Amino acid sequence: MTVSSATASPRSGTRDRILDAALALFAEKGYEATSMREIAEQLGITKPALYYHFDSKEDIVRALLADIETQVDALVAWTKAQPPGPDLRRQVLERWTDIMQAHGITAFKFVVANRQVVHEISPDRSGMVACMHELYRLLAGPEASVEEQLRVRIALMSVNMAGIVGAGIDAPEEEILATARRLALELMPAAE
Amino acid sequence: MTVSSATASPRSGTRDRILDAALALFAEKGYEATSMREIAEQLGITKPALYYHFDSKEDIVRALLADIETQVDALVAWTKAQPPGPDLRRQVLERWTDIMQAHGITAFKFVVANRQVVHEISPDRSGMVACMHELYRLLAGPEASVEEQLRVRIALMSVNMAGIVGAGIDAPEEEILATARRLALELMPAAE
DNA sequence: GTCTATAAGAGGATAGAC
DNA sequence: GTCTATCCTCTTATAGAC
Numbered sequence: 001m002t003v004s005s006a007t008a009s010p011r012s013g014t015r016d017r018i019l020d021a022a023l024a025l026f027a028e029k030g031y032e033a034t035s036m037r038e039i040a041e042q043l044g045i046t047k048p049a050l051y052y053h054f055d056s057k058e059d060i061v062r063a064l065l066a067d068i069e070t071q072v073d074a075l076v077a078w079t080k081a082q083p084p085g086p087d088l089r090r091q092v093l094e095r096w097t098d099i100m101q102a103h104g105i106t107a108f109k110f111v112v113a114n115r116q117v118v119h120e121i122s123p124d125r126s127g128m129v130a131c132m133h134e135l136y137r138l139l140a141g142p143e144a145s146v147e148e149q150l151r152v153r154i155a156l157m158s159v160n161m162a163g164i165v166g167a168g169i170d171a172p173e174e175e176i177l178a179t180a181r182r183l184a185l186e187l188m189p190a191a192e
Numbered sequence: 193m194t195v196s197s198a199t200a201s202p203r204s205g206t207r208d209r210i211l212d213a214a215l216a217l218f219a220e221k222g223y224e225a226t227s228m229r230e231i232a233e234q235l236g237i238t239k240p241a242l243y244y245h246f247d248s249k250e251d252i253v254r255a256l257l258a259d260i261e262t263q264v265d266a267l268v269a270w271t272k273a274q275p276p277g278p279d280l281r282r283q284v285l286e287r288w289t290d291i292m293q294a295h296g297i298t299a300f301k302f303v304v305a306n307r308q309v310v311h312e313i314s315p316d317r318s319g320m321v322a323c324m325h326e327l328y329r330l331l332a333g334p335e336a337s338v339e340e341q342l343r344v345r346i347a348l349m350s351v352n353m354a355g356i357v358g359a360g361i362d363a364p365e366e367e368i369l370a371t372a373r374r375l376a377l378e379l380m381p382a383a384e
Numbered sequence: 385g386t387c388t389a390t391a392a393g394a395g396g397a398t399a400g401a402c
Numbered sequence: 403g404t405c406t407a408t409c410c411t412c413t414t415a416t417a418g419a420c
Binding site (some may be wrong): 030113136147150154165169176179180 | 221372375
């Protein structure tokens with residue numbers, strides 16, 4: 001799974017190779033623990049070559065998140081336009097899983113393992129963290145009990161966590177994600 | 193909640209104050225993104241004072257994890273001595289939640305947010321990550337399906353995640369954790 | 385037990401040649 | 403588009419006075 005696009009993957013130039021290498025390293029070692037030197041070395045190029053393609057280290061993260069943030073943002077907008085209820089929760093959960101599946105397990109290993117940076121990159125309304133909180137709010141509703149709020153949150157996070165805790169399970173990525181979606185659906189509050 | 197001990201908290205000397213400050217910063221900003229200077233500044237002391245109490249930055253993490261690792265290690269040993277089955281899964285989940293609750297939400301905000309470092313500190317059998325994998329194995333059993341394996345893993349992780357996703361919920365820490373434990377129990381495979 | 389001062393190195397980032 | 407060489411800052415960690 002290349003990072004350049006969720007639909008097609010030409011994996012053409014150096015820019016995409018940088019994004020792939022950075023994503024893997026960030027997901028594995030963490031953003032702060034990964035240096036520009038390491039990314040360059042892994043590709044057999046030098047640091048300045050990195051800076052020809054990206055303005056900064058932060059810029060690489062921005063590029064990594066751009067695609068996924070657009071889709072999550074669209075999901076939030078769509079959710080706002082729907083009537084609330086159990087059926088909406090099911091539909092959002094499916095779309096959420098689809099977005100994650102389209103980007104591959106490494107992508108949200110990265111998101112989960114670098115929550116702080118992901119948040120700092122775009123603390124505004126279009127950021128991943130902000131969008132997730134908006135989804136929590138929309139799906140739980142204003143009058144939700146503690147249990148209902150927690151159900152919604154753990155359900156959505158479970159899909160993301162599947163990318164991490166599923167690491168040692170001998171099964172294809174698709175099966176793990178599909179199973180996680182089913183379990184998450186179980187968790188969602190059933191009634192309105 | 194002081195860090196020095198899970199049972200009593202004399203919060204006596206500078207050493208404990210350092211641990212408290214470091215835990216808060218590591219949980220909030222991440223281990224790599226937190227410098228010794230920041231920890232010192234927060235306490236109104238200087239860096240060398242830190243090094244009087246701890247040999248290195250890594251040494252602080254070791255101290256932070258020592259207590260919790262001992263308890264998780266004991267839980268694994270206890271689990272090994274029990275006959276497997278649904279009842280064992282329920283009991284382990286309760287003990288797991290108790291351990292987390294005893295250390296406070298900040299403690300496993302720290303563990304979850306710094307998975308990489310926590311793993312590197314003790315990659316051997318007594319580390320937190322290794323212990324969790326051992327628990328996965330013991331609770332799921334050798335013949336577990338993908339769904340059963342994922343149920344066990346997401347259930348245990350849900351308790352930990354509650355410390356993070358529960359942040360915005362207006363309820364006491366105890367209620368959030370107790371609720372998370374109930375939801376996690378729902379997730380556990382019911383039959384043998 | 386805490387300080388001032390400093391060493392030694394790695395990090396992100398840039399200038400300018402090719 | 404990639405390189406060599408370099409800058410500046412910040413980091414972890416230590417030496418030695420008080």
